[in-house]
Amino acid sequence: MLGEGILKGLAETAKNFAGSFVSAERMTTVQYPEERIAPVEAARVFPFLVYDGADWEAGMRCVACQICEKECPPKCIYIEKSKDKKPDALGKPQFYPAKFDIDVSVCMSCQICVEVCPFEAIKMDNEFELATDDRFGGLLQDRKQLAKSNEYYHTIHPTEAAEVDARLAAEKTKAAADAAAKAARPPAQAATPAPAQKPAGGGE
Amino acid sequence: MFETADQIFVLLKHWLVGLLPMALQPVAGVVVSVAAIVCFFPALFALTTVFERKGLGRIQNRIGPNRTGPFGILQPVADGIKSLTKEDIVPLSADGAVHFLAPLVLVVTVFMGFAVLPMGRNMVLADMDAGLLFYFAIGASTELSVFMAGWSSRNKYSLMGAMRAVAQMISYEVALLLSSVAVVMISGSLSLTKIVEAQNHYSYGLPHWYIFTPWGLAGFVMYAIATTAETNRSPFDLPEGESELVAGYHTEYSGFKFALFFLGEYLAMFSISGLGTTLFLGGWSAPFSFLTWVPSWFWFFSKLMMSIFVFIWLRGTLPRLRQDQLMNFAWKFVLPMCLLNLLVAGLWRFMGDGWLRWVICSAILVAAYVGLGWEEMRRMHIGARSYRYAE
Numbered sequence: 001m002l003g004e005g006i007l008k009g010l011a012e013t014a015k016n017f018a019g020s021f022v023s024a025e026r027m028t029t030v031q032y033p034e035e036r037i038a039p040v041e042a043a044r045v046f047p048f049l050v051y052d053g054a055d056w057e058a059g060m061r062c063v064a065c066q067i068c069e070k071e072c073p074p075k076c077i078y079i080e081k082s083k084d085k086k087p088d089a090l091g092k093p094q095f096y097p098a099k100f101d102i103d104v105s106v107c108m109s110c111q112i113c114v115e116v117c118p119f120e121a122i123k124m125d126n127e128f129e130l131a132t133d134d135r136f137g138g139l140l141q142d143r144k145q146l147a148k149s150n151e152y153y154h155t156i157h158p159t160e161a162a163e164v165d166a167r168l169a170a171e172k173t174k175a176a177a178d179a180a181a182k183a184a185r186p187p188a189q190a191a192t193p194a195p196a197q198k199p200a201g202g203g204e
Numbered sequence: 205m206f207e208t209a210d211q212i213f214v215l216l217k218h219w220l221v222g223l224l225p226m227a228l229q230p231v232a233g234v235v236v237s238v239a240a241i242v243c244f245f246p247a248l249f250a251l252t253t254v255f256e257r258k259g260l261g262r263i264q265n266r267i268g269p270n271r272t273g274p275f276g277i278l279q280p281v282a283d284g285i286k287s288l289t290k291e292d293i294v295p296l297s298a299d300g301a302v303h304f305l306a307p308l309v310l311v312v313t314v315f316m317g318f319a320v321l322p323m324g325r326n327m328v329l330a331d332m333d334a335g336l337l338f339y340f341a342i343g344a345s346t347e348l349s350v351f352m353a354g355w356s357s358r359n360k361y362s363l364m365g366a367m368r369a370v371a372q373m374i375s376y377e378v379a380l381l382l383s384s385v386a387v388v389m390i391s392g393s394l395s396l397t398k399i400v401e402a403q404n405h406y407s408y409g410l411p412h413w414y415i416f417t418p419w420g421l422a423g424f425v426m427y428a429i430a431t432t433a434e435t436n437r438s439p440f441d442l443p444e445g446e447s448e449l450v451a452g453y454h455t456e457y458s459g460f461k462f463a464l465f466f467l468g469e470y471l472a473m474f475s476i477s478g479l480g481t482t483l484f485l486g487g488w489s490a491p492f493s494f495l496t497w498v499p500s501w502f503w504f505f506s507k508l509m510m511s512i513f514v515f516i517w518l519r520g521t522l523p524r525l526r527q528d529q530l531m532n533f534a535w536k537f538v539l540p541m542c543l544l545n546l547l548v549a550g551l552w553r554f555m556g557d558g559w560l561r562w563v564i565c566s567a568i569l570v571a572a573y574v575g576l577g578w579e580e581m582r583r584m585h586i587g588a589r590s591y592r593y594a595e
Contacts, residue, residue, distance in 0.1 A: 001574060001577055001578075002537075002573070002574075002576075002577025002578075002580060002581060003577070006521070006522065009521045009522060010517060010518075010521050012521070013263045013517060013520050013521040014517070016262065016263050016264065016265055017259065017262045017263050017517075017520075019265075020262040020263075020265050021262070026265045027265060027266075027267065028265065029266055029267050031267075
C-alpha cells in the first residue's frame with residue numbers, strides 16, 4: 001500500500017534514534033584526539049629508513065642505490081649518493097645516502113619504494129599525525145627524521161619485521177658460508193678481491 | 205494563579221505598555237508584541253538547528269556536534285559568528301538590488317505570517333477575521349523571494365533551483381489551501397482564534413481537535429505533505445538539492461545573506477507548523493480536559509516542537525524525490541485527495557451527529573487512499589533495479 005515504505009523507514013530511523021541513547025555498540029564514533037584506537041598492524045602511512053644498532057648514521061641499511069627514487073610514482077624521494085663508502089651490515093663497503101629527503105605532502109603511501117628496495121632499508125611507518133605549521137621545511141623530512149631503529153620497526157609491524165630479520169640473517173649466514181668457501185679455496189686461484197672480502201665476511 | 209501563568213505574557217505586555225504615556229500605548233503595544241516574536245523565533249531557530257543536527261546524528265548512530273560548549277549547545281553561536289564575519293560576495297553580473305532584497309523579502313514575509321497565529325489564549329498579534337486568508341496571502345510571497353534570489357544571481361544553478369522551487373511551491377500551495385479549506389468549512393470561520401475556540405471543547409476528557417475526525421486526519425496528512433514541500437524540506441528539497449544544483453537558489457549567497465535564507469526557511473517551518481497546529485491540532489488547547497490548568501502557550505509550543513521533530517525525523521529518513529515524482533504526487537495524488545476531502549467534510553457537516561457519518565466518511569477516504577495509491581504505484585516497477593547500457 002502507498003506509504004508503507006515510509007512507515008517502515010520511519011520505524012527504522014526511530015529505532016536508530018532511540019537505540020543510540022541506550023546501546024553503546026551502536027555508537028561507533030571514536031572521539032579522536034581524546035580517544036584513540038590502536039592502528040591495525042598492516043597500516044601504512046609514510047616511509048621511514050631502518051637502521052640497525054644504536055647509531056642511526058652508522059647502522060643505516062640504505063646504500064643509496066636510488067631504485068626507490070626512480071620507482072616512486074609521485075617522485076617525492078630525493079637522494080644524493082655519498083662520495084665515500086662505509087661498511088654495511090655485512091661489513092661490505094657501500095655508498096650511503098648523503099641526502100635522503102621525502103616530501104610528506106607529495107607521498108601517496110603506495111609502498112612501492114618498500115616493494116622495490118633490495119636492502120630492506122625503507123619500510124612503512126604507521127605514524128599519521130604528520131601535520132606541521134611549516135608548509136615547506138616541515139613537510140620535507142630529511143634522512144635524520146626518516147631514520148628509525150629496527151626495534152621501532154618491530155614494535156609497529158612485528159610479523160613483517162620478524163620475517164625481514166629472518167631473511168637478513170639467512171643472507172648473512174649465506175654470505176659467511178660463501179666467504180668461508182672462498183677462503184678454503186684460495187690455493188687454486190688467488191684472486192685480488194678475496195683478501196679484502198675474507199676478513200670482512202668472517203669478522204662478524 | 206493558573207490564570208496568571210496562562211496570561212503571563214499578556215500581563216507582562218500590559219505592564220510594559222502601561223509605563224508609557226497614553227498616546228503612545230497603541231503603537232507601543234504592537235512594537236512590544238512584534239519585538240517578542242522577532243526575538244523569540246530566531247532564538248528557537250538557533251536551538252532547532254543544533255537539535256536537528258544532533259537528532260540527525262542520532263538517527264545515523266552518530267553523536268552530532270558536541271565540541272562547542274557543553275553538549276555542543278553553543279554551536280549556533282559559532283555558526284552565527286562565522287556567517288556574520290564572512291565576506292558578502294555579490295556576483296559581478298548579478299542584479300544587485302534584487303539580489304540584496306531577496307533574503308529580506310523572505311524573512312519579512314515569513315515574520316508577517318506569525319502575526320495571525322494564536323500562540324496562546326489572547327496571545328495573537330493581529331486577531332483578524334480573515335486571518336487564514338492573510339496567512340496564505342503572505343505565505344505565497346515567499347515564492348517571490350525565492351524566484352528573486354534565483355533570477356538575480358544570474359547563475360544557472362540558482363535559476364534552475366528557483367524554477368524548481370516555484371513549480372513545487374505553486375503545486376503544493378494548491379494542496380495546502382484545499383486541505384485547510386475543509387477546516388474553514390467545518391468551523392465556519394477564517395479567523396484563526398475562532399478555529400481554535402471551535403476545537404477547544406472536551407467530551408469524556410478528550411478534545412474535539414479536527415485531527416480526530418476522518419476528514420481532519422486526511423486533511424492533516426495532506427497538509428503535512430504540502431507543508432513539507434512548501435518549506436522545501438527533505439524529501440521535497442529539490443530546489444536546493446546539493447548533489448544536483450550546488451545549493452539551488454541560494455548558490456550565490458554568502459555570509460549573512462545566506463544565514464538569512466536559512467533563518468527564513470526555518471521560520472517558515474515554525475510558522476507553517478504553528479498554522480497546522482492551529483488548524484488541526486487544537487492550537488493552544490490542552491490534549492486532555494484535566495490538563496487545562498497548564499498554560500495555553502505551553503501547549504502551543506509543545507505541539508509546534510513536536511511538528512518540528514517530525515520534520516527532522518522525515519529528513520533523516522527519506523531520500524529526495526525526482527522532479528517528475530514530485531509533480532505527479534502533487535497533481536495526481538495530493539490534489540484529488542484534497543478535493544475529495546472537501547466533499548467528505550461537507551458530508552460530515554450535513555450528516556449530523558451519530559456513528560454513521562464516521563463510518564461513511566472513513567470508508568470513502570480509505571477507499572480513495574488505497575485506490576489512488578494503487579493507481580499511483582501500478583506503473584512503478586518496484587523491485588530490483590535494472591540497468592540498460594549503451595551498446
